[in-house]
Amino acid sequence: MIKVKVRFFAGPREKLGIGELEQELPLGATVQTLVDALAGVYPDFGSFRLKYAVNSAYVSLDAALNDGDEVACIPPVGGG
């Protein structure tokens, strides 16, 4: 098993009522594995429009996860 830190922001953070959590995943897990796990715990999760970043870099759903990674769930940004 590996353990990753997951962070939520803005709308999803408010809807889920949580800013971060730790998630255990099987070896060989990808971002998609994490997304499926989160959708199992949080029924609202599938309704969010999200991009993902691992250790502060945008990645695609097939990106591999390693123990200790920080995964950010990034809703549509709105700076400026």
Next chain:
Amino acid sequence: VSSGSGSTAGGARPATSSVESSSRSLFEVVENDISVDEVITRLADPANGAVATFVGVVRNQTDGREVLYLEYEAYPDMAVGTLRQVAGEVQERWPDIREVAIVHRVGRLSVGETAVVIALSAAHRRQTFDALHYAIDRLKEIVPIWKKEVWVDADGQGPRAEWKSEQ
């Protein structure tokens, strides 16, 4: 505005300029007021003939409703990294841009307050306007900063809030 001796000054100090710029903080997410003048000083270099700035300010209305305040939230480390990426893309596309500084504020901002300042420098003005336009558009696309608008309805109901994005 370009000084007559600009090219001479630029030629006199090329070796040190990259070292100096890396020690300055050009990309920042802050919680306090942003001073446009202070951001401009981060680009100070006698070889500059033009500095262009974009200042993003909290306005009082969106979609016809009266804004009480905005609440900005950031993923700070990644925000600074992606601001640096925006600057890198700018300098790839417009090689004459010498330096870019971007400072974004987070937390609660009132109408009239400055949310973001982008400043960039060049020897000549020509490329600075397009580069600035690109920088703010790109910031709004990739930098993990979010904006919650808080307003009161015309009938006094509220306050209501909504996370806003142009994406």
